[in-house]
Amino acid sequence: IGVDDIKYVGAEYIGKEDSSLMRYVNAVVRNDIEFYADFDLVPIDSFFIKTYEIVELNLSAWKLLGADYVLKLEAEFLGSNMRVTWRLFYTFDNRLVDEGRFGMHRDEWREMSHLIANEVVKTLTGEKGIFLTKIAYIKKDGKAKEICISDYDGANERRLTKNGSINLSPAFSPDGKEIYFTSYVEGDPKLFKVNIASARVSRITDFPGLAAAPAISSDGRKLACVLSKDGNSEIYELDLDGNIRKRMTKHSSIDTAPSWSPDGELLTFTSDRSGSPQVYIMDKNGDNQRRLTYEGRYNDSPAWSARGDRVIFVSRTKSGRFDIASVDTSGFEYHAMTEVGMNENPHFSPDGKHILFTSTRLGGPDIFTMDVTGRHQRRLTRTGNCSNPVWGPMN
Numbered sequence: 001i002g003v004d005d006i007k008y009v010g011a012e013y014i015g016k017e018d019s020s021l022m023r024y025v026n027a028v029v030r031n032d033i034e035f036y037a038d039f040d041l042v043p044i045d046s047f048f049i050k051t052y053e054i055v056e057l058n059l060s061a062w063k064l065l066g067a068d069y070v071l072k073l074e075a076e077f078l079g080s081n082m083r084v085t086w087r088l089f090y091t092f093d094n095r096l097v098d099e100g101r102f103g104m105h106r107d108e109w110r111e112m113s114h115l116i117a118n119e120v121v122k123t124l125t126g127e128k129g130i131f132l133t134k135i136a137y138i139k140k141d142g143k144a145k146e147i148c149i150s151d152y153d154g155a156n157e158r159r160l161t162k163n164g165s166i167n168l169s170p171a172f173s174p175d176g177k178e179i180y181f182t183s184y185v186e187g188d189p190k191l192f193k194v195n196i197a198s199a200r201v202s203r204i205t206d207f208p209g210l211a212a213a214p215a216i217s218s219d220g221r222k223l224a225c226v227l228s229k230d231g232n233s234e235i236y237e238l239d240l241d242g243n244i245r246k247r248m249t250k251h252s253s254i255d256t257a258p259s260w261s262p263d264g265e266l267l268t269f270t271s272d273r274s275g276s277p278q279v280y281i282m283d284k285n286g287d288n289q290r291r292l293t294y295e296g297r298y299n300d301s302p303a304w305s306a307r308g309d310r311v312i313f314v315s316r317t318k319s320g321r322f323d324i325a326s327v328d329t330s331g332f333e334y335h336a337m338t339e340v341g342m343n344e345n346p347h348f349s350p351d352g353k354h355i356l357f358t359s360t361r362l363g364g365p366d367i368f369t370m371d372v373t374g375r376h377q378r379r380l381t382r383t384g385n386c387s388n389p390v391w392g393p394m395n
Helices: 016-035 046-051 061-063 105-126
Strands: 070-077 079-091 095-105 134-141 145-150 167-171 178-183 188-197 201-203 211-216 223-227 234-238 242-247 257-258 266-271 276-284 301-302 310-316 320-328 343-348 353-358 366-371 387-390
Touching: 016 070, 016 079, 046 276, 070 105, 079 105, 079 223, 095 105, 095 276, 134 167, 145 167, 145 178, 167 211, 167 234, 167 387, 178 211, 188 211, 211 257, 234 257, 242 276, 266 301, 276 310, 301 343, 310 343, 320 343, 353 387
Parallel strands: 257 301, 343 387
Antiparallel strands: 070 079, 079 095, 134 145, 134 387, 167 178, 178 188, 188 201, 211 223, 223 234, 234 242, 257 266, 266 276, 301 310, 310 320, 343 353, 353 366
């Protein structure tokens, strides 16, 4: 897919700020197209333009550059609003495939850009785009660890907690309006939730001992978490108000890090009952617990794919490095997807095509993404103090 330079089609003279806004829209749309796992962005390559003696970058020229599709954008300004018309063309027969228009306040140019890219995804794949989704993560500030939220690409970061304590393990509610997390703000780790719009924090549990690793089912009706109120770390099912509905594991070893399957029928979790941390699966009522991972001496932090066919996790590979690994739900097809730095905290995007994770490959921990094959690894944060990311639901 090629994304043509945006054109101004208004009748009035525009100033420097409006010209900059147009370039920003262009850049965000191109970044979205390049990011998406099913697309390859065709760059405007001056070398090939010169080689092919291209005078005008029309659809035929884009075809020479390797584009199957070309996205053309036109902008106009109406008072404080910006309106962008998009048209998607198929270069093999110059056919208009789809078109649309968005008009929003000029301050909302980034959201409008993501909307355009989402429409391209929907047109070409029939699926919803992820470009308006949010991610949450932990950001270290001195001795404190606070929860932050941003756009999927790391833009528009906003801090949700400001309690000066240790806050961990964020988990989005299925409607994307709240984030559940563990906090030491009252001493022992307890479960809390924060409203994303208001940043209002509420305590969920008040059990003695540990309360950690919250995971909410896709139907939003139940919460799996780790409690040590009876002396050992076990996995429990709670309602969203923090009331215990059932105990799901009962073992002398440590059970932790639950993750629901998309249909809510299974959970994957970590247990050291075999002598070292390994990934296990159990039915939703706690029955039929069985080991999933056999390769790797240390496997932890499992997360279920949105499509329910694979589990990703942290694996200590033969090199001694912590890598992001993947296995199908039968326990076969294990493979590591990272090869540099220490890599942890994997989580799937809501469309199941991308993976969010933490890596120290460039120094301190930062948030990275890759597609499900391990390709196109990209850095989102650049502060060296971010970890424990989680991807929010579709809007």
